[in-house]
Amino acid sequence: MRPHLLYREPRDRAALYAVLESSFPGLGRKIDAARALGFDWDAMTTPFVDRRDDRVVAHVGVLEVPLRLDGRSVRVGGIHAVCTLPELRRQGCYRRAMERALRFVDERWERAQLYTSQPALYEPFGFRVVPTTSWEAARPPGPAAAVAAPVDLEDDLATLVEVLGRRAPLSQVYASVDEGWLFGIDAVLHTGDLSAVRRLPARDLFVAGKLVGERYTLFDVVGHHLPAWSELAPHLPGSGPVTLAFTPDRFPQARARPLQTASEGAYMVRGPFELEGRAFAVPPYAQH
Ligand SMILES: CC(C)(COP(=O)(O)OP(=O)(O)OC[C@H]1O[C@@H](n2cnc3c(N)ncnc32)[C@H](O)[C@@H]1OP(=O)(O)O)[C@@H](O)C(=O)NCCC(=O)NCCS
Numbered sequence: 680m681r682p683h684l685l686y687r688e689p690r691d692r693a694a695l696y697a698v699l700e701s702s703f704p705g706l707g708r709k710i711d712a713a714r715a716l717g718f719d720w721d722a723m724t725t726p727f728v729d730r731r732d733d734r735v736v737a738h739v740g741v742l743e744v745p746l747r748l749d750g751r752s753v754r755v756g757g758i759h760a761v762c763t764l765p766e767l768r769r770q771g772c773y774r775r776a777m778e779r780a781l782r783f784v785d786e787r788w789e790r791a792q793l794y795t796s797q798p799a800l801y802e803p804f805g806f807r808v809v810p811t812t813s814w815e816a817a818r819p820p821g822p823a824a825a826v827a828a829p830v831d832l833e834d835d836l837a838t839l840v841e842v843l844g845r846r847a848p849l850s851q852v853y854a855s856v857d858e859g860w861l862f863g864i865d866a867v868l869h870t871g872d873l874s875a876v877r878r879l880p881a882r883d884l885f886v887a888g889k890l891v892g893e894r895y896t897l898f899d900v901v902g903h904h905l906p907a908w909s910e911l912a913p914h915l916p917g918s919g920p921v922t923l924a925f926t927p928d929r930f931p932q933a934r935a936r937p938l939q940t941a942s943e944g945a946y947m948v949r950g951p952f953e954l955e956g957r958a959f960a961v962p963p964y965a966q967h
Contacts, residue, residue, distance in 0.1 A: 680723060708871075712871060716873065718860050739773070829875075884911075886911070888915070
Protein backbone atom coordinates (compact mmCIF):
# COMPACT_ATOMS: atom_id res chain seq x y z
CA MET A 680 0.00 0.00 0.00
CA ARG A 681 1.25 3.51 -0.79
CA PRO A 682 1.64 5.59 2.38
CA HIS A 683 -1.16 8.05 3.04
CA LEU A 684 -0.57 11.61 1.80
CA LEU A 685 0.06 12.76 5.36
CA TYR A 686 3.03 10.40 5.66
CA ARG A 687 4.34 11.57 2.28
CA GLU A 688 4.25 15.25 3.27
CA PRO A 689 7.50 15.82 5.28
CA ARG A 690 6.15 18.60 7.52
CA ASP A 691 3.01 16.67 8.45
CA ARG A 692 4.94 13.45 8.89
CA ALA A 693 7.44 15.10 11.25
CA ALA A 694 4.61 16.68 13.28
CA LEU A 695 2.74 13.37 13.45
CA TYR A 696 5.86 11.52 14.62
CA ALA A 697 6.39 14.22 17.27
CA VAL A 698 2.84 13.61 18.55
CA LEU A 699 3.40 9.83 18.61
CA GLU A 700 6.74 10.26 20.40
CA SER A 701 5.24 12.62 23.00
CA SER A 702 2.84 9.89 24.13
CA PHE A 703 4.83 6.75 23.37
CA PRO A 704 8.54 7.54 23.92
CA GLY A 705 10.77 5.43 21.69
CA LEU A 706 7.99 4.55 19.26
CA GLY A 707 9.55 6.39 16.33
CA ARG A 708 12.81 4.49 16.69
CA LYS A 709 10.96 1.16 16.79
CA ILE A 710 8.86 2.07 13.75
CA ASP A 711 12.11 2.83 11.90
CA ALA A 712 13.61 -0.48 13.05
CA ALA A 713 10.52 -2.37 11.82
CA ARG A 714 10.65 -0.56 8.47
CA ALA A 715 14.32 -1.47 8.04
CA LEU A 716 13.27 -5.13 8.33
CA GLY A 717 10.52 -4.69 5.74
CA PHE A 718 7.51 -4.12 8.02
CA ASP A 719 6.42 -0.61 7.09
CA TRP A 720 4.08 1.21 9.49
CA ASP A 721 3.67 4.21 7.13
CA ALA A 722 2.38 1.98 4.34
CA MET A 723 -0.16 0.11 6.44
CA THR A 724 -1.92 2.72 8.56
CA THR A 725 -4.38 5.43 7.63
CA PRO A 726 -3.97 8.48 9.86
CA PHE A 727 -6.80 10.64 11.19
CA VAL A 728 -5.64 13.77 12.90
CA ASP A 729 -6.71 16.96 14.55
CA ARG A 730 -4.79 20.15 13.82
CA ARG A 731 -4.11 23.39 15.66
CA ASP A 732 -2.87 26.30 13.49
CA ASP A 733 -2.54 23.74 10.68
CA ARG A 734 -0.13 21.62 12.77
CA VAL A 735 -0.95 17.99 13.53
CA VAL A 736 -1.64 17.71 17.29
CA ALA A 737 -3.65 14.49 17.71
CA HIS A 738 -3.74 11.13 15.93
CA VAL A 739 -5.95 8.06 15.58
CA GLY A 740 -4.60 5.42 13.18
CA VAL A 741 -6.69 2.85 11.32
CA LEU A 742 -5.37 -0.50 10.12
CA GLU A 743 -7.22 -2.91 7.85
CA VAL A 744 -6.72 -6.23 9.64
CA PRO A 745 -7.63 -9.49 7.87
CA LEU A 746 -8.83 -12.03 10.43
CA ARG A 747 -9.90 -15.63 10.69
CA LEU A 748 -12.85 -15.14 13.02
CA ASP A 749 -15.07 -18.02 14.06
CA GLY A 750 -14.06 -19.98 10.96
CA ARG A 751 -14.62 -17.13 8.49
CA SER A 752 -12.38 -14.60 6.76
CA VAL A 753 -13.33 -11.05 7.70
CA ARG A 754 -11.68 -7.66 7.53
CA VAL A 755 -11.90 -5.35 10.50
CA GLY A 756 -10.87 -1.78 11.15
CA GLY A 757 -8.13 -1.73 13.78
CA ILE A 758 -7.79 1.48 15.79
CA HIS A 759 -4.26 2.18 17.01
CA ALA A 760 -1.70 4.77 18.13
CA VAL A 761 -4.24 7.11 19.73
CA CYS A 762 -2.60 10.25 21.15
CA THR A 763 -2.77 14.01 21.65
CA LEU A 764 0.13 16.36 22.39
CA PRO A 765 0.31 16.64 26.21
CA GLU A 766 -0.15 20.42 26.26
CA LEU A 767 -3.38 20.22 24.25
CA ARG A 768 -5.16 17.42 26.08
CA ARG A 769 -8.79 17.67 27.30
CA GLN A 770 -9.71 20.07 24.53
CA GLY A 771 -11.50 17.62 22.26
CA CYS A 772 -8.59 16.89 19.87
CA TYR A 773 -8.78 13.12 20.33
CA ARG A 774 -12.58 13.21 20.05
CA ARG A 775 -12.40 14.95 16.66
CA ALA A 776 -9.72 12.62 15.31
CA MET A 777 -11.65 9.56 16.52
CA GLU A 778 -14.89 10.78 14.94
CA ARG A 779 -13.08 11.13 11.61
CA ALA A 780 -11.50 7.70 11.98
CA LEU A 781 -14.84 6.05 12.77
CA ARG A 782 -16.55 7.63 9.77
CA PHE A 783 -13.84 6.02 7.61
CA VAL A 784 -14.21 2.69 9.44
CA ASP A 785 -18.01 2.66 9.19
CA GLU A 786 -17.89 3.20 5.42
CA ARG A 787 -15.70 0.13 4.99
CA TRP A 788 -16.14 -2.53 7.65
CA GLU A 789 -18.87 -3.86 9.89
CA ARG A 790 -16.44 -4.40 12.74
CA ALA A 791 -13.76 -2.40 14.49
CA GLN A 792 -11.30 -3.56 17.15
CA LEU A 793 -8.56 -2.20 19.37
CA TYR A 794 -6.36 -3.21 22.28
CA THR A 795 -5.92 -0.85 25.22
CA SER A 796 -5.10 -0.44 28.89
CA GLN A 797 -7.71 2.35 29.08
CA PRO A 798 -11.09 1.01 27.93
CA ALA A 799 -12.95 4.04 29.34
CA LEU A 800 -11.48 6.16 26.54
CA TYR A 801 -13.27 4.11 23.92
CA GLU A 802 -16.60 3.22 25.52
CA PRO A 803 -18.15 6.60 24.58
CA PHE A 804 -17.41 5.71 20.93
CA GLY A 805 -19.31 2.43 20.98
CA PHE A 806 -16.46 0.02 21.82
CA ARG A 807 -17.03 -2.69 24.41
CA VAL A 808 -14.56 -4.96 26.21
CA VAL A 809 -14.64 -8.63 25.26
CA PRO A 810 -12.77 -10.78 27.79
CA THR A 811 -9.95 -12.92 26.41
CA THR A 812 -7.98 -15.73 27.98
CA SER A 813 -4.79 -17.74 27.63
CA TRP A 814 -4.08 -21.45 27.97
CA GLU A 815 -1.55 -23.80 29.46
CA ALA A 816 -0.20 -26.96 27.87
CA ALA A 817 2.19 -29.59 29.17
CA ARG A 818 5.27 -30.54 27.17
CA PRO A 819 5.03 -34.08 25.89
CA PRO A 820 7.39 -36.52 27.62
CA GLY A 821 10.45 -37.50 25.63
CA PRO A 822 14.07 -36.54 25.04
CA ALA A 823 15.05 -32.88 25.00
CA ALA A 824 15.51 -31.51 21.48
CA ALA A 825 17.52 -28.59 20.08
CA VAL A 826 15.90 -25.35 21.19
CA ALA A 827 14.64 -23.09 18.42
CA ALA A 828 17.24 -20.33 17.98
CA PRO A 829 16.52 -16.60 17.63
CA VAL A 830 16.29 -15.68 13.96
CA ASP A 831 19.50 -14.70 12.31
CA LEU A 832 18.71 -11.71 10.11
CA GLU A 833 21.12 -12.80 7.40
CA ASP A 834 20.16 -16.45 7.26
CA ASP A 835 16.49 -16.42 8.28
CA LEU A 836 14.78 -13.10 7.56
CA ALA A 837 13.95 -13.77 3.90
CA THR A 838 12.46 -17.16 4.82
CA LEU A 839 10.47 -15.66 7.70
CA VAL A 840 9.00 -13.02 5.39
CA GLU A 841 8.15 -15.64 2.78
CA VAL A 842 6.49 -17.96 5.29
CA LEU A 843 4.56 -15.07 6.90
CA GLY A 844 3.10 -14.29 3.47
CA ARG A 845 1.72 -17.81 3.05
CA ARG A 846 1.23 -18.90 6.63
CA ALA A 847 -1.39 -21.30 7.92
CA PRO A 848 -3.86 -19.47 10.17
CA LEU A 849 -2.80 -19.92 13.79
CA SER A 850 -6.41 -20.49 14.81
CA GLN A 851 -9.77 -20.73 13.09
CA VAL A 852 -11.38 -19.05 16.10
CA TYR A 853 -9.29 -15.87 16.11
CA ALA A 854 -6.11 -15.18 14.17
CA SER A 855 -4.71 -12.37 12.11
CA VAL A 856 -3.89 -13.52 8.59
CA ASP A 857 -2.02 -10.34 7.65
CA GLU A 858 0.80 -10.93 5.19
CA GLY A 859 3.36 -10.38 7.91
CA TRP A 860 3.23 -6.61 8.40
CA LEU A 861 1.27 -6.74 11.65
CA PHE A 862 3.36 -9.60 13.03
CA GLY A 863 6.57 -7.74 12.12
CA ILE A 864 5.50 -4.34 13.43
CA ASP A 865 4.21 -5.84 16.70
CA ALA A 866 7.34 -7.96 17.16
CA VAL A 867 9.61 -4.93 16.80
CA LEU A 868 7.35 -2.71 18.92
CA HIS A 869 7.55 -5.30 21.73
CA THR A 870 11.31 -5.76 21.92
CA GLY A 871 12.87 -3.32 19.45
CA ASP A 872 13.98 -6.18 17.19
CA LEU A 873 13.10 -9.74 16.16
CA SER A 874 14.88 -11.39 19.09
CA ALA A 875 11.66 -13.01 20.35
CA VAL A 876 11.19 -14.81 17.03
CA ARG A 877 12.90 -18.19 16.77
CA ARG A 878 13.35 -20.72 13.98
CA LEU A 879 13.01 -24.44 14.55
CA PRO A 880 16.16 -26.33 13.56
CA ALA A 881 16.24 -27.11 9.83
CA ARG A 882 12.56 -26.22 9.33
CA ASP A 883 10.70 -23.35 7.66
CA LEU A 884 8.86 -22.97 10.93
CA PHE A 885 9.05 -20.08 13.37
CA VAL A 886 7.76 -19.40 16.85
CA ALA A 887 7.52 -16.17 18.81
CA GLY A 888 7.27 -15.90 22.55
CA LYS A 889 8.71 -14.81 25.85
CA LEU A 890 10.73 -16.70 28.44
CA VAL A 891 10.33 -15.58 32.06
CA GLY A 892 12.35 -17.80 34.38
CA GLU A 893 11.71 -21.27 32.97
CA ARG A 894 8.13 -20.47 31.87
CA TYR A 895 7.76 -19.96 28.13
CA THR A 896 4.76 -18.07 26.77
CA LEU A 897 4.16 -18.96 23.14
CA PHE A 898 2.74 -16.03 21.16
CA ASP A 899 2.67 -17.42 17.67
CA VAL A 900 3.61 -20.30 15.37
CA VAL A 901 4.39 -19.33 11.79
CA GLY A 902 4.58 -22.01 9.12
CA HIS A 903 3.06 -23.06 5.80
CA HIS A 904 1.54 -25.85 7.86
CA LEU A 905 1.11 -26.01 11.60
CA PRO A 906 3.11 -28.75 13.31
CA ALA A 907 1.68 -31.19 15.82
CA TRP A 908 2.27 -30.19 19.44
CA SER A 909 4.58 -33.17 19.87
CA GLU A 910 6.80 -31.86 17.04
CA LEU A 911 6.78 -28.31 18.31
CA ALA A 912 6.93 -28.40 22.09
CA PRO A 913 10.35 -30.08 22.50
CA HIS A 914 11.95 -27.15 20.65
CA LEU A 915 10.51 -24.40 22.84
CA PRO A 916 12.78 -22.61 25.33
CA GLY A 917 12.38 -23.16 29.06
CA SER A 918 10.94 -26.17 30.82
CA GLY A 919 7.65 -27.20 32.33
CA PRO A 920 4.22 -26.13 31.11
CA VAL A 921 3.91 -23.65 28.27
CA THR A 922 1.50 -20.71 28.31
CA LEU A 923 -0.34 -20.35 25.01
CA ALA A 924 -1.26 -16.76 24.21
CA PHE A 925 -3.44 -17.78 21.26
CA THR A 926 -6.54 -19.92 20.86
CA PRO A 927 -5.21 -23.49 20.59
CA ASP A 928 -8.03 -25.03 18.48
CA ARG A 929 -5.48 -26.12 15.86
CA PHE A 930 -3.31 -27.86 18.50
CA PRO A 931 -5.76 -30.44 19.88
CA GLN A 932 -2.89 -32.71 20.94
CA ALA A 933 -1.72 -30.04 23.40
CA ARG A 934 -4.85 -30.66 25.52
CA ALA A 935 -4.53 -27.06 26.67
CA ARG A 936 -6.59 -25.82 29.58
CA PRO A 937 -7.71 -22.21 29.98
CA LEU A 938 -5.89 -20.10 32.55
CA GLN A 939 -7.58 -17.63 34.85
CA THR A 940 -4.86 -14.98 34.58
CA ALA A 941 -5.91 -11.42 33.79
CA SER A 942 -4.43 -10.11 30.55
CA GLU A 943 -2.37 -6.93 30.55
CA GLY A 944 -4.70 -5.03 28.28
CA ALA A 945 -8.31 -5.16 27.16
CA TYR A 946 -9.57 -6.23 23.76
CA MET A 947 -12.45 -4.07 22.58
CA VAL A 948 -14.80 -4.39 19.64
CA ARG A 949 -17.42 -2.24 17.96
CA GLY A 950 -20.14 -3.82 15.85
CA PRO A 951 -21.03 -7.51 15.64
CA PHE A 952 -18.63 -9.96 17.25
CA GLU A 953 -19.09 -13.72 17.17
CA LEU A 954 -16.88 -14.69 20.09
CA GLU A 955 -18.60 -12.96 22.98
CA GLY A 956 -19.00 -15.42 25.85
CA ARG A 957 -16.48 -17.82 24.28
CA ALA A 958 -12.89 -18.57 25.27
CA PHE A 959 -10.47 -17.04 22.79
CA ALA A 960 -7.22 -15.08 22.74
CA VAL A 961 -5.87 -12.21 20.68
CA PRO A 962 -2.24 -13.24 20.08
CA PRO A 963 0.27 -10.59 21.14
CA TYR A 964 1.59 -10.12 17.61
CA ALA A 965 -1.94 -9.61 16.32
CA GLN A 966 -2.75 -6.91 18.87
CA HIS A 967 -2.89 -3.31 17.87
C1 LIG B 1 -5.96 9.62 25.70
C2 LIG B 1 -5.73 10.89 24.95
C3 LIG B 1 -5.51 10.56 23.46
C4 LIG B 1 -6.97 11.78 25.06
O1 LIG B 1 -6.76 12.90 24.24
P1 LIG B 1 -7.52 14.29 24.46
O2 LIG B 1 -7.32 15.10 23.23
O3 LIG B 1 -7.08 14.88 25.75
O4 LIG B 1 -9.02 13.81 24.61
P2 LIG B 1 -10.33 14.70 24.38
O5 LIG B 1 -10.14 16.05 25.00
O6 LIG B 1 -10.73 14.66 22.96
O7 LIG B 1 -11.37 13.87 25.22
C5 LIG B 1 -12.47 13.22 24.62
C6 LIG B 1 -13.09 12.29 25.66
O8 LIG B 1 -12.20 11.23 25.94
C7 LIG B 1 -12.27 10.90 27.32
N1 LIG B 1 -10.99 11.17 27.97
C8 LIG B 1 -9.97 11.92 27.50
N2 LIG B 1 -8.92 11.89 28.32
C9 LIG B 1 -9.28 11.11 29.36
C10 LIG B 1 -8.64 10.68 30.52
N3 LIG B 1 -7.36 11.05 30.82
N4 LIG B 1 -9.31 9.86 31.37
C11 LIG B 1 -10.56 9.50 31.10
N5 LIG B 1 -11.24 9.87 29.98
C12 LIG B 1 -10.60 10.65 29.14
C13 LIG B 1 -13.38 11.75 27.90
O9 LIG B 1 -14.60 11.04 27.71
C14 LIG B 1 -13.33 12.94 27.00
O10 LIG B 1 -14.54 13.63 26.96
P3 LIG B 1 -14.75 14.84 28.01
O11 LIG B 1 -13.55 15.75 27.91
O12 LIG B 1 -16.01 15.47 27.48
O13 LIG B 1 -14.87 14.23 29.36
C15 LIG B 1 -4.51 11.65 25.53
O14 LIG B 1 -4.71 11.81 26.92
C16 LIG B 1 -3.18 10.95 25.30
O15 LIG B 1 -2.53 11.14 24.27
N6 LIG B 1 -2.73 10.12 26.26
C17 LIG B 1 -1.47 9.40 26.16
C18 LIG B 1 -1.57 8.31 25.11
C19 LIG B 1 -2.61 7.29 25.46
O16 LIG B 1 -2.76 6.89 26.59
N7 LIG B 1 -3.33 6.85 24.41
C20 LIG B 1 -4.30 5.80 24.54
C21 LIG B 1 -3.54 4.51 24.43
S1 LIG B 1 -4.58 3.14 24.48
